[in-house]
Structure formats: structure tokens, C-alpha cells
Amino acid sequence: MLKHFTIITRPTQLTIIILSLFIHFLSYGQNTRSPISIKVQNEYGVAIPTAVVMIKSDKESVLELTDEAGEVAFKLVPDNYLLEVQHISYSFYSQKLNTLTHNNFTVALKAETNQLEEVVITAKEGTGLTSTSVINRRAMQHLQPSSFADLMELVPGGRAQDPYLGGVNKIQLREVGRVGSNIGGVGNKQYDTSSLGTLFVVDGAQLNSGANLQYTYGYMDNVSSGVNKNINISSGVDMRTISTDQIEKVEIIRGIPSVEYGNLTSGVVKITKKSGYSKWQARFKADGYSKLFAVNKGFESKDSSFKVNVGLDYLNAKPEPRNDLESYKRVTGTVRVSKDKNLNNGGLFSWVSNLSYTGSIDDAKSDPDIDLTGANKYKVDNKFYSLSNIVTYESRNESFFRSIELQTTFNQRFDKINQTKFVQLEAATALPLSTVDGEYDGFFPTANYIAESVVDGKPLDIFAKVVSAFRYNMSAISTDIRAGIDWQYSKNNGRGQVYDIYKPLDPKSTYRNRAYKDIPAYVTTALFAEHISSAKFGQHGLTLALGARGSIMQNLSNDFTMSGKMYIDPRVNVQWTLPSFMVANKEAKVDLTLGWGQQRLFPDLNLLYPEKYYRDVQQLNYFHSNPDYRTVNYKTTVFDPQNKALTPALNNKIEARLDLNLGFHQLTFTVFKERMSNGFRTMNQYGIFDYKRYDTSNIDHDHIMSTPNKEDLPYEQFNENFLYNVSRNGSRTDKEGIEFQYSSNRISVINTRITISGAWFRTEYGNSLPTYRRGNSNANVNGKPYPYLGLYDEMEPKSKYEQLNSNLLLDTYIPKLDLQFSTSFQFNWYYLAKNEPMNGMPSYYVGVDGELRPYDAEEAKGTLLEQLVIPQHSNADKSRRTPMLMDVNLKLSKSFRNKQITVSMFANKLFTYYAPYFVNGTKVNRKGLRDPYFGMEINFNL
Amino acid sequence: MIKRLLQSLCLLLVVLGFNACSSDDNSNMTGDEQTFVTFWINDPQDAKIEEIKQMTIYLTELNSNKKTELVYEGDKKIQKALPTGTYDITVEGVITHKVNGVVEESKVGNFIKGVVISGREMTKAIDIVFKTSSTGFVIEEVFFAGTKTPQGLQYTDDQYFKITNNSDEVLYLDGMLFVQSKFMTNDKQDYTPNIMSEALSAGAILQFPGKGKDHPVEPGKSVIFAENAINHREFNSNSIDLTNAEFQNFRDGVHDVVGLKAAKMITIHDELVVNIQGSYAYALVKMPEGMTTEKLVVDNIYDYEYEMIFGGEAYPSVDSAIKIPNSWIVDAVNLGIADEYMWNVTSPSVDMGYTYITQHVGDEGRYGKAVRRHVLGKNAAGNNVLKDTNNSTVDFAPAVRPSLFKY
Secondary structure: OHHHHHHHHOHHHHHHHHHHHHHHHHHOOOOOOEEEEEEEEEOOOOEOOOOEEEEEOOOOEEEEEOOOOOEEEEEEOOOEEEEEEEOOOEOOEEEEEEOOOOOEEEEEEOEOHHHHHHOOOOOEEOOOOOOEEEEEHHHHHHHOOOOHHHHHHHOOOOOOOOOOOOOOOOOOOOOOOOOOOOOOOOOOHHHOHHHHOEEEEEOOEEOOOOOOOOOOHHHHHOOOHHHHHHOOOOOOOOHHHOOOOOEEEEEEEOOOOOOOOOOOOOEEEEEEEOOOOEEEEEEEEEEOOEEEEEEEEEEEOOOOOEEEEEEEEEEEEOOOOOOOOEEEEEEEEEEEEEEEEEOOOOOEEEEEEEEEEEEEEEEEEOOOOOOOOOOOEEEEEEEEEEEEEEEEEEOOOOOOEEEEEEEEEEEEEEEEEEEEEEEEOOOOEOEOOOOOOEEEEOEOOOOEEEEEEEEEEOEEEEEEEEEEEEEEEEOOEEEEEEEEEEEEEEEEOOOEEEEOOOOOOOOOOOOOOOOHHHOOOEEEEEEEEEEEEEEEEOOEEEEEEEEEEEEEEEOOOOOOOOOOOEEEEEEEEEEEEOOOEEEOOEEEEEEEEEEEEEEEEOOOHHHHOOOOEEEEEEEEEEOOOOHHHOEEEEEEEEEOOOOOOOOOEEEEEEEEEEEEEEOOEEEEEEEEEEEEEEEEEEEEEEEEEEEEEEOOOOOOHHHOOOOOOHHHOOEEEEEEEEEEEEEEEEEEEEEEEEEEEEEEEEEOOOOEEEEEEEEEEEEEEEEOOOEEEOOOOOOEEOOEEOOOEEEEOOOOOOEEEEEEEEEEEEEEEEOOOOEEEEEEEEEEEEEEEEEOOOOOOOOEEEOOOOOEEEOOHHHHOOOHHHHHOOOOOOOOOOOEEEOOEEEEEEEEEEEEOOOOEEEEEEEEEEEEEEOOEEEOOEEEOOOOOOOOEEEEEEEEEO | OHHHHHHHHHHHHHHHHHHHHHHHHHHHOOOOOEEEEEEEEOOOOOOOEEEEEEEEEEEEEOOOOOEEEEEOOOOOEEEEEEEOEEEEEEEEEEEEEEEOOEEEEEEEEEEEEEEEEOOOEEEEEEOOEEOOOOOOEEEEEEEOOOEEOOOOOEEOOOOEEEEEEOOOOOEEOOOOEEEEEOOOOOOOOOOEOOOOOOEEEEEEEEEOOOOOOOOEEOOOOEEEEEOOOOEHHHOOOOOOEOOOOOEEOOOOOOOEOOOOOOEEOEEEEOOOOOOOOOOOEEEEEOOOOOOOHHHHHHHOEEEEEEEEEEOOEEEEEEEEEEEEEHHHEEEEEEEEOOOOOOOOOOOOOOOOOOEEOOOOOOOHHHOOOEEEEOEEEEOOOOOEEEOOOOOHHHHEEEEEOOOOOOO
């Protein structure tokens, strides 16, 4: 409706209207006409401009728009007319009118309650076949987000978080999560499958990449954990890279998505971009962390068949406002073009094309006061180009065939991590060089040097999808069928981690470069079909969706377990609509929805083709005071941690939902259970290697004339075992919970709507496969590493987290002032974390010979083997519970100049209450721990 | 054999004969002659007496075997009329004196043999020397902070410990242990069970190599145990040459380089990474007879648990260490950062205090500084006597220039 209205307001359209009116005047000019003026105003007597006033009689019909004063004038032949006044924000008004008796007429339009009800600033709970949160433009505008991550507040169980722009923002649907927390399973990279398996789709184009390999080797070695926060391999889409300004609507499918969507475990985030005419819209936001500027505009042809939308936005963030040296910048530009064409056969052909660019830069420089060399720099630079096309043909005949849609997406990323570091050896060091097994000489790096490293990744993702829709009716049952094929190709054409091997960034690293372009492409194909039947049985309605998706991973060598296998995801959703009934003169509706489904996710390139592991042992290290006589020799043993037995991660979901509607009151309850026992993670594998140790003690160091030849030296032979990481299906994430949302109507006296939303979540994490560990402590024993490795059930304790969150939102809209304000009381009623005690007893053990033997605890007593038993804390299963906390967030927006300018501000955590609690007898007072988060923005709509 | 026996018998007879003679002498000098003696107490070498807290002179007249005790009453002298004769004199006392401007209390003493006291009046100056309170190895100096390169970056490989024989006899380091505590002085937890009163919880344990007498240390002499016995000036011109260190740490890692001359320490348990802030205690340990390192790492495992409090939450944790009974400990020192120090990780019977280099974390001034034991003075052999009261707070001088930084 808005769209049509705005079309009319455009000058060309007006000209046509005026022209047509003029023609009317001409044709009926012979009759005596009397002037009539109509003033349109609202309940409070404020003039309403641009209201459509139509006056019609049997003979003629005229139409005019009110001016700024809300007035319109006609010259009419006296007759009985029907006056109709329309405006988007007001109820339709019509009245019979005799122009003889009236010539000045005032119409008071009533603000449309419906329209007011439509001002929804929270996520609306979808009423479809699966649990979905729908976030519209208005809600986003009221929230004033910096990035997509901020929208997660609106999902049941979500809370307002200060923007965390200094690191990757992973999505954690239905998970007890704490942003930036690395404690236990929460935020732990071993439990990332849930975020890796959340699909982001923008106008049909997938955002997730299968070929992201951007990390520095410090990440793998866990050396420089400070920079790891900017790295998101195998963890899905980084939500801070998605700007919200070009988004019209977001649907977050938390439940069981249609089989059209696959290669996922947790859910789907469907983003619909703005389309169609809009005025020039500009937004400027500033808060303590960032500044954001966005501008966008929509163009549309007269008949609405051709639309162009352009948008540009820029975010400049200082993740730590007091630190000037670290920054995050994001630039997004999009062009969306769509064209509809009605064909002669009654079909509709449409084409949508999206071209977008996202550049994001994490920048860190060293503090010149600390780093006197000034050489140190760290920069993550990601450029993302996406071109997607959707071509649809829709039949408008009542035929079996309904439509066919072809989607293609090309996503090309140019990712770079640039690092420059002044390396000062903190200790005399030698380094191995060989990239193959065997005995090779290493080298001694100089005392200091400048190391430069580039991680060059060029992931290319191509997606193609064809979906056909069919429909048939059989007696009372109408059936929709959707079937299609989905194809993905992901390849990284980058050079990998490029650096001078003689000048490594980290002189302790054992990393060897590999080019990403040598890694085979990731190819998947999926076939899917969905059968949705709806039927009415008297007053009852029943909708049943049955779907299956078969997916296959290609381009794998034959020895992969997944090779040539088709994995079938069955999904079922059923909705039962009970007969509606009247309560207090309002229609009450009850829907009951049940769903069950399997969702599978293939491992990405990083998991399928991990880096080789190099074990280098010094066999000879002769560090003479004369550099000419120095020599170092290594035995390099290469281990390939590739796990060909990887299978897709499988998440089994079951959920039940109850929707109650009474007038504008809406109440939704969703109960869900999700079980995923084979998520991806790294686990310890053991390897054995041997090496020699040359003895140089018999050399007369003061009188040698050349480097010692190792062939002439006595040596001892040693065997050792060690642990390295292998990707396995060993991560269990079980989620269960209850999500709820209630929203009232807008209570007319105070123009306020009450929304209560929240969720109780319980998430359990743990490894699901046994793992090797070096027992009690990693301590060396008698000069060598502790010689035994045990096979244990647990890699880390199984942990359970629980929380109950609820948000009470009061939002008030005062049309007279065009003022909207909301107060959100965000409660976390409790948070609980509990570890299950581990079984520290190994079932098997391995010595330095690499042979696996059963472990006998009795036999081990009094020997070194006894230390394989890992002692357990007597209170290991004690739960950590933090009591209630509450934040009060205020948001306010006011429009001026007929909605041309909107000024908004927000203050999160303006008031807080954090209940104190006791830990081991010590009172923990959390008062004053959280600072309020303020910001404001101004929107222009010109 | 018989010849040897005869020789012994002859020797015995000679000794008996001498004895008879001296008795005769004694009886010859039974006169009433008395000598009024003034004993002056001299300052010990390299020190000046502030006050004599107490002092007793024990005199034994050699002929009559008559014993006399004289108690000091003031004025740096003791006066008494004594029978004329030949005396052995033993002095014992406590004095105060200044060490680096701080008044210290020290035990002193001496033994002077065969002093002839005769005439009407006589003055005898009594030399005193500091008495060694421990009679073994001590950790004299710890240089753990590392140095700063000319570019202002940290260099840590030049850390060292200086171990000194603070006794009067030759001692051997062979087979002794060098231990780093498992617990940290800046992280106090309620470790359960608490065994601190009986044992030190050891993290890294290293053993000095040698078969028993390969590494002798002369009285008053020191050895250097370096992190790495190479010439560090090659990597950092602000550092030192440790090529002549006697021992070096040897971590069986990938990239380490070790010096060629120094003996490698044997890693018994864990590995020694010397913390650049201190934060641990270090101890020299002598295992009793019958104890081996193989037995130690099996029999003396100490499993403990604690609840780590972090961010308002308690995390149950478990870990293991090796028990080192306090009675095995020859010397120990607790290190820390003054602002962060929370507790001592040894029993007070081993060390009652701690020493430090900096007051606060991140103090750039810490580079190139060490902690070193106070020197009380010289002993009779002319060797330094190091202060060892089992209280590192008073025994050590904090943040001093390391002794190896001579330029």
C-alpha cells in the first residue's frame, strides 16, 4: 500500500492526475459548478497532507491530494457524491455528501489502530510451519544496530550486548552463550559446529564459505591468542561484517527449515534486501565504540516492473575506545536490480540481480611507547564481492506447474592477513627447514630481524540452485510441491601463508607454508523435494510438510568415508489449526505445530584438508663461539592429520509450538530439543618417531678447524611418542529449551504495547569420542617426556550450561508527537554452569613403541604408569550459579518534518540490578561492573 | 702389620710422656701470680661493630685445665685478673653492624690458641669473625629478569643462578637437585591437602650431573647455573657472556641452542622455565641416602585440588606436583613482584620472607637487575660469609646489579 501511495506522490503521477482532472472539467464544463473545499485532519486537528481525496457520483469521479494545509478544493456540479479519503496511516473514510448543502467540509481521520499495531519494534514470532523470528525494518530502526550481531537481541533468549567489533561475532542460536567468553564450551572453537552450521542467505545467495582458511600459524600453535579473536575458520559467518542498512527484513529460522536449505545444522538466517522505490535515506550513528554512516535510495519505473536499489555504508569502530591503535572498519556497497515482465501467456518472468561488496579491515599497530622499532603491524583485510542472480518464471494459470526459479551466486573473497614484526630472539635459536621426512640441517637465525608475512586467501564460492514449484488440488486437499537441485563449489585460490622461511614471524613455530590453491575444491550437490499439503476438515485445518534432502560431497578421493555417499535429511513439520472461537468479542485462534528433522553439514576445506604436522628434533646442535663451526641437524617427521573418516555433522531436532492469538494478543511457546553428537573438533592423535642424539662432548672445542661431521660422532638412538591434532566428529552439543513470546495489543489509552519474550536454554557440551592424553601432567620425567599416553573417555569435562532470560518491553508510540520510546527490562534470572566429573582412568595406553595395550590400574601401582590416572577434584561437579541480573535499556526516536528527519537515541544498561552472591564464602558484588552504553543517530528520509 | 702396631704403640708412649711433662709444668707454676688482662674486641674484617649485644670469652688454662668465663659488660672490652698461664680462648657473641646502610645483627666468634698471659698487666686484642649460620650451599644470587636489547626488546636467555659454598669445607654439587616450586607467590589458592609444613611442592626438578665428586666447590667459592651458557652478547649487546658457566639448563625442545662447555642439567620432572617476574621459589635440595630420582617422581607424587576463583566464579581444579620434604632442603628463596606477592610457597622453616626486583608489574627498570644475598663479612679463611637466616626478606638485597655485569 505504501508503495502505491508513494508512486502517486511523484510529480509525473501528479501531472497525470491533474491532467485527467482537467479533462474531466472540460467535458462537464457546460454545467454550473460550485466550489467545494475539503480539509483533512487527524483526531487532534493536525492537517494531513497528501491524503487522497476522491469524490465520485454516478456521472463523474475526481481525485486530488491534499496540500500541506491538508486542504483540497474541487469545483463540482451539485449532486450527490460519495466522498472517500485515504491515507496510509489512517482509517479509510467515506461519506455521502451533497455539494449543495456543504461547500466547506472537514474530515477528521482516525489514526488507524491497525497501522499502529503494525508498528512492531520487536521480533515477531512467525506463525508458519517452523519457529522463526521475523525482524522488520521498523524494529531494526528502533534498535539502532551497528551490525547484524546486534539484532540477536531480538531473538528469544537474546539480550542487548555492547557491540563487540574487535573480534569475530559467531551466531549461537538457542545456545547459552556469552559473547567473547572462552570459558569451557562457550565460545570454544571445539564447539563451533553450531555456528558453522547456521546458514546465512541474502536474497537467495548464500554467505557461508566452504573455503575459508584465513588464519596465521600462531593460531594453530596457540601462541598468539591475542589475534585469534579476528579469525573465524570453521566457525561460520562473522555477523559484524553484515551491515543492516540495506536490509528490509530478517527471518531467523530457529526450528526445522525447509529442505530447500541444507548443509546446515542449526538454522537459517534469511535476509531480504530493500527493493523498490524509496526516498534518499541517510543514517548517521555514533556511540562509544563506533561511527556509522549509511545512505540508500530506491528507484522504480512507472509500472513498478523495473527497480534499482543502491546503498552504501561505512562503519569505523574502535573496539576498545581507549586504544587508538586497534580499529575495525567496514564498507558495504550494494546494487540490487530487479525486473518483472508479464508474458503473453499470463506468466510472470522476474529477474533479480544483486551485486555487493563488503570490505572489512581489522587493524592493529604497536604502541610506539612500547615498541621502539615501530615496525609491528597486524592487519586483517577481507574483501568480499558477491554477484547473485535469481531468474523466476511463475505461471499464473491454475496448472500443475507453478514456477521455476534459478539462483546463481558467485562469491569471491580476497582475504589478507598482513603482519610485520620486529623479531628479537629471546634466546639463541635454531630452526628446521625441511618439508619432507628425513635428516636435514637447519639454520641459526640472526639475533633480530624484521619478519613479514602475508596470509593470502582467495576463497571462491559458486552456488547454483534450481527450484520448481507445483500445485494440485484433490478434493479438499491442496498440495504444493517444491523440488530442486542445489550445487556448491568452493575453492581457495590463494597462496597461503607466504613468508621468508629464514625470517619466520615466530621463531618457535614448526609451521611450513602450503599454497591454498593446491587444496582440492569443495563440491557438494543436493537434491531436495518437499510436499506440503493443506486441508480443512470442517473448522480444523491441517498442514503437513514432508521433505527430504539428499546431499553428496564430490571431488573427494575414494578413501574418504563420505566419498560417493548420499546423506538424506528427512524433515517433517505439521501444523494443526483448531477451530477459532470468540473470547470477549475477539476471535481466538489456536495453532499447534510439531516438527522433526535432521540437518547435516559437510566439513569445510579447513577440516577436510588440514595442514601437515611437522615434528622436528635436534639430533646435533654444535653452537661454537665461532659461527663458522656451527651446525645444527634435525630429524623431521611429517604427520598428516587428515581424517578421511570424517562424516557430516548431524543435528537432530524436534520441536513443538503453540500459538495463541486473541485479537492482537499473541502468545507463542516453543519447546525444542536438539542433539548433535558428531560435531567437528580437533582431537589428539598419537604418533611415534625416532631420532639420534649426537654426542659432541669429546670434541676439543678450542682447537677444531671445521664444523664437526656428524658421521664421525657417537650417537644414541631414541624413540618418542607425541600428540597432534586431528579433526574428528567428536564434539557433542545438545540443546534444549523453551522459547516464549507474548505481545499485547497496543493499549489504546497509553499507546503502549507490552512484549514479553525470553527463553530457557540448557546446552550441554562434551566430546563424544575417546582421546589420547599424556596423563596426569605433561611433565617431563628424567629428562624425557613422560613416556606413556592414555586413551581417555574425556578430552575436557562434559559441561552443562543453563540460563533463563526474559525481556519485558514496553513500547509506546505517540502519533501526535510522532514519538516512539521503549523501555526494555532485560532479565537473566539465573545462569548456571556445571561440569560433570571426568573419569580419569585410561582404558588403553601407548608407550614409546607406539603399541596400544589395555591399562590395568592394579598393575600400574607404584610405577610411572600410575600417573596416567588423572586425579579428579572432589567438587568437580559443583555447579556455578549466578543469580538474577537485570538491565534497563531505553530507546527513543522522534520524527520531525513529516518523518523526513528522525532522531533516535538509546541508553543500554541505564539502570542495572545485579544480585550479589557468594563464592566459597566470599561475597561477589557485581554492582558497577557494567558501564552504560549510549548512542544516538539521525535518519534523513528526503 | 706388626711393624705398624709397634709404631702405633711407640706413638702412644710418646704422647703419654708429653702429657706427664705438662702436668709437671703445671705443678711447677702454682704460684699466686696474677695478670690483669684487658681484652679489646676488634671489628671484624670489612665491618664495623655498632653494638655488642652479648659476648662471652671462654678461657681454658692449658696447664691447670682451669676454665674461666668472662661476660661482656660494655665498652668494647672485658677486663679481669687472671692467673698467669697459657690459655686457649674461645669468643662467642652477637653484634650489630651496618650492611648497605642497614643495621644487621650477626653472630660472631673466634678461637685463639695458646695465648700466654703474664706480667702485672696485659692488653690482648681479640679478633672476631662472622659465624656462618648455614654450613652448606646457598643460592647467592638470582638473575631472572633478563635484559633489554638496544632496540628496547626483551631478552631472557641470559638468566642465571649463582650457587655458593657458604661452609668451611669443600662440597660437591653432584646429584643435588635444583627445584622450582609448583605454586606461585602471586597466586594464592587453597591447595588441598596442604602439605606445606612438611614439604615443598616442586614443579620443575633438575639434577646436577656428576658421579659424586665431579663438581667440587671450594669454601666461599661459587658456580654459575645459567639458562644457557653461550655468549649472549652475540644476540644482545646489553647482555653478558655466560660461556664460562659451570652448568646450564637443557630443555629438550626443538629450537634450543646450548653452550658447548657447561655441563647440562638433567631434567627430572617437568622443565625449568625461569619466570622473568620471579613469582616462584627456588631451592637447592640434597636427597637422603637411598633416594633416587626414579623413585622420587613415582613415590613423591602429590595430587592436590583447589577452587580457582576467577571472574566471580569458582572453578574446581586439580593438579600434581612432587613433594620435597623440608628436611631435604639445603637452601630456598622465594621471589615475587612486590605488588603482586601474596604468599610464600615454602614452609617458614625454610624461608620466612621473599625478595623481589620490582615493585610493580611491567616495570621497565627490572631489566638487568638481580637479587643477591647480603655479605656479612669475611670469615677466618678470608671468604665472604653470606647472610642466611632463612628469611629472604632480610637475607637478600633486592634489585641489585648482577655480579656478572662487570662492564
